[in-house]
Amino acid sequence: MAIPESNKGIAIAIQAQGLSKHYGALQAVQDLHLNIPQGQFYGLLGPNGSGKTTTIHMLTTLARPTTGQARVAGFEVTTQSVAVRQAIGLVFQESALDPTMTVAENLRFAAALYNLPPPLANQRIDELLMLFNLQNKRQQRLTTLSGGMRRALDIARGVLHRPQILFLDEPTLGLDIPNRRAIWRFIEQLRREGMTVFLTTHYLEEAEACDRVDFLKQGRLISGGIPKQLTAKLGDYILELEAEEMDTVENRLKGRLGSALWEPGSLSFRVTDPQFSFASLQEELGNTVSAMRWRRPNLNDVFLWTLNDGVGD
Numbered sequence: 001m002a003i004p005e006s007n008k009g010i011a012i013a014i015q016a017q018g019l020s021k022h023y024g025a026l027q028a029v030q031d032l033h034l035n036i037p038q039g040q041f042y043g044l045l046g047p048n049g050s051g052k053t054t055t056i057h058m059l060t061t062l063a064r065p066t067t068g069q070a071r072v073a074g075f076e077v078t079t080q081s082v083a084v085r086q087a088i089g090l091v092f093q094e095s096a097l098d099p100t101m102t103v104a105e106n107l108r109f110a111a112a113l114y115n116l117p118p119p120l121a122n123q124r125i126d127e128l129l130m131l132f133n134l135q136n137k138r139q140q141r142l143t144t145l146s147g148g149m150r151r152a153l154d155i156a157r158g159v160l161h162r163p164q165i166l167f168l169d170e171p172t173l174g175l176d177i178p179n180r181r182a183i184w185r186f187i188e189q190l191r192r193e194g195m196t197v198f199l200t201t202h203y204l205e206e207a208e209a210c211d212r213v214d215f216l217k218q219g220r221l222i223s224g225g226i227p228k229q230l231t232a233k234l235g236d237y238i239l240e241l242e243a244e245e246m247d248t249v250e251n252r253l254k255g256r257l258g259s260a261l262w263e264p265g266s267l268s269f270r271v272t273d274p275q276f277s278f279a280s281l282q283e284e285l286g287n288t289v290s291a292m293r294w295r296r297p298n299l300n301d302v303f304l305w306t307l308n309d310g311v312g313d
């Protein structure tokens with residue numbers, strides 16, 4: 001079924017129906033359906049090789065879908081690719097900047113590619129350098145900037161033409177915590193200005209800020225939801241146990257706590273009873289376990305359990 005033409009001033013920023021990409025026998029993305037409203041901060045999460053970049057490539061016209069359709073900012077990605085490209089900003093893991101140019105030269109070059117008239121380009125460049133705290137670096141070559149500053153400049157380049165939708169593929173990968181925080185402040189600011197943001201990240205604590213997250217497992221979308229609701233739905237606590245005889249421990253607790261999630265060296269259970277007595281359990285298990293910990297669930301747990309058995313909506 002074709003995606004209906006949407007009007008200008010669309011309420012849906014990104015829409016996909018049955019979107020798939022095959023590389024020979026490999027089904028990198030399979031039958032993807034998306035409906036991302038304008039202004040949403042959306043996170044697509046998944047392990048390495050699950051199809052996140054391939055999805056972004058199809059939505060941004062860089063890869064042709066094998067089957068299915070997608071509309072971005074109201075435009076069809078295969079037949080209206082120029083209009084899609086004008087409406088979006090892209091920040092990929094590989095920098096789009098030229099290391100031999102200065103900060104200002106890089107932005108002026110990008111502005112020329114976007115056909116921005118020079119007075120407007122200069123005004124936007126000034127605003128962005130201020131926003132990204134790079135106003136004192138404008139004459140410096142990229143090689144003299146820190147990794148965080150370069151990534152900030154990559155984002156500035158991606159939003160120079162004020163795109164309706166910004167695609168960020170692992171924007172903080174490889175950055176240290178202060179630089180990651182700085183990048184997040186900029187993304188928050190763009191989001192406050194009403195930009196739709198489509199994000200992939202490995203740092204799941206960062207995805208907690210998303211309005212919605214979904215998960216990809218081997219190219220298939222597993223429906224997620226609002227991060228806070230997902231963690232609440234997972235349970236009150238995550239119980240982690242280490243034991244010599246993990247099978248025995250799982251069999252003993254399965255009736256009360258459900259199946260365990262197996263990770264190298266430990267077993268985890270979801271505890272959905274807020275009154276659960278960990279002290280009694282500790283006493284009961286005695287020295288059949290070598291370690292026992294419990295804590296509140298986070299999005300990382302949701303991710304692991306979702307890939308395991310699905311806890312989304």
Ligand SMILES: Nc1ncnc2c1ncn2[C@@H]1O[C@H](COP(=O)(O)OP(=O)(O)OP(=O)(O)O)[C@@H](O)[C@H]1O
Pocket residue numbers: 023026028046047048049050051052053054055
């Ligand atoms: N051009 C290509 N030709 C052949 N296979 C490809 C190509 N691009 C991606 N793939 C394969 O498609 C699958 C999905 O890759 P993709 O890069 O989309 O995953 P990802 O979730 O973005 O991974 P990562 O988190 O490691 O970046 C992988 O098995 C990958 O090897």
